[in-house]
Amino acid sequence: MPSPLTPIDVERKIKDLFRGFFEQGFKKKTDVPLYLKSLPNWKLGGYGGNTPCVEVSAAKTQIIVDGGSGIRNLGIEMMNGPCAEGKGEVHIFFTHFHWDHLIGLPFFTPLFVPGNQIHVYAVQPELESVFQTVFRKPYFPLQLKDLGATIHYHRLEPRKPFKMKDIQVTPYQLDHPDPCWGYKFEYGGKTYSHCVDTECTRISRAQLGEDLPLYQNVDLLVFDAQYTLLETLEKVHWGHAAASLGLDIAMREGIKQVIFMHHDPSSNDKKISTAEAQARKYYDTQISMAKKAQQRKKTETSEVRELKWSFGYDGLEIEI
Numbered sequence: 151m152p153s154p155l156t157p158i159d160v161e162r163k164i165k166d167l168f169r170g171f172f173e174q175g176f177k178k179k180t181d182v183p184l185y186l187k188s189l190p191n192w193k194l195g196g197y198g199g200n201t202p203c204v205e206v207s208a209a210k211t212q213i214i215v216d217g218g219s220g221i222r223n224l225g226i227e228m229m230n231g232p233c234a235e236g237k238g239e240v241h242i243f244f245t246h247f248h249w250d251h252l253i254g255l256p257f258f259t260p261l262f263v264p265g266n267q268i269h270v271y272a273v274q275p276e277l278e279s280v281f282q283t284v285f286r287k288p289y290f291p292l293q294l295k296d297l298g299a300t301i302h303y304h305r306l307e308p309r310k311p312f313k314m315k316d317i318q319v320t321p322y323q324l325d326h327p328d329p330c331w332g333y334k335f336e337y338g339g340k341t342y343s344h345c346v347d348t349e350c351t352r353i354s355r356a357q358l359g360e361d362l363p364l365y366q367n368v369d370l371l372v373f374d375a376q377y378t379l380l381e382t383l384e385k386v387h388w389g390h391a392a393a394s395l396g397l398d399i400a401m402r403e404g405i406k407q408v409i410f411m412h413h414d415p416s417s418n419d420k421k422i423s424t425a426e427a428q429a430r431k432y433y434d435t436q437i438s439m440a441k442k443a444q445q446r447k448k449t450e451t452s453e454v455r456e457l458k459w460s461f462g463y464d465g466l467e468i469e470i
């Protein structure tokens with residue numbers, strides 16, 4: 151579910167900010183920038199509340215992953231380009247068809263402009279019937295044939311690289327209650343792996359088997375962190391992971407950077423920030439243990455693989 155802040159949440163945030171300003175001994179108007187700079191992200195903008203939609207861009211190519219509520223804003227932005235004149239070429243890759251990954255599609259403006267070519271991709275055979283279901287009365291006033299844009303359906307083969315102009319895309323299976331596929335995007339020697347939604351029940355290299363390449367030679371990994379580690383024990387088979395699982399894999403495989411997303415809609419900013427702090431503690435402990443092991447052995451075998459990571463928020467942009 152999209153989970154926007156309510157007016158009461160915003161009011162509470164503002165009150166906390168004012169209280170913090172005076173409690174920290176600030177007095178003057180000119181102290182405001184310094185005070186705001188000292189605050190963690192969750193106390194200011196927070197993590198956002200849209201459901202999953204990620205844009206992947208290279209020099210000549212734009213790819214969208216999933217049609218969560220975040221695609222609405224992206225669509226508005228794209229209407230500043232060729233999509234407004236019906237000359238747009240849009241490529242949307244779907245991981246799976248749970249509502250949170252489709253819910254923004256009926257509000258994706260480029261779909262309603264005649265002339266736009268919308269290419270949609272998935273491994274699952276149900277892609278076309280999913281579109282027929284979403285754009286159907288009484289759920290939506292327009293039927294698929296009345297949308298304006300032309301939709302082209304593409305079926306991807308599991309684990310087979312697909313050339314999307316200058317980006318190579320390979321689907322690998324994730325661990326989710328219904329079939330769900332992560333994507334590895336490669337362009338100009340850089341790699342981005344999209345791993346949402348996954349419970350990551352397979353962790354070891356042997357367990358991951360033919361899906362292991364999704365986590366290897368990766369510059370940026372986006373990983374599922376809906377729950378804390380404790381919650382994953384309570385919510386077995388719910389299809390989502392905790393940050394520590396992603397960190398374990400990232401440290402083992404030498405992934406350079408990880409962003410965690412798909413935060414629980416029932417969590418508030420404070421709770422998500424607590425999960426982030428727990429993950430930070432876990433990571434710091436793992437790294438210090440690895441460093442001690444390396445010092446004891448004085449060899450290169452116990453490699454310490456430090457990485458950059460954080461919890462993502464709506465609108466976050468990363469260049470690799």
Ligand SMILES: [Zn+2]
Binds near residue numbers: 246248347389
């Ligand atoms: Zn799902």
Ligand SMILES: [Zn+2]
Binds near residue numbers: 202248250347412
């Ligand atoms: Zn989801």
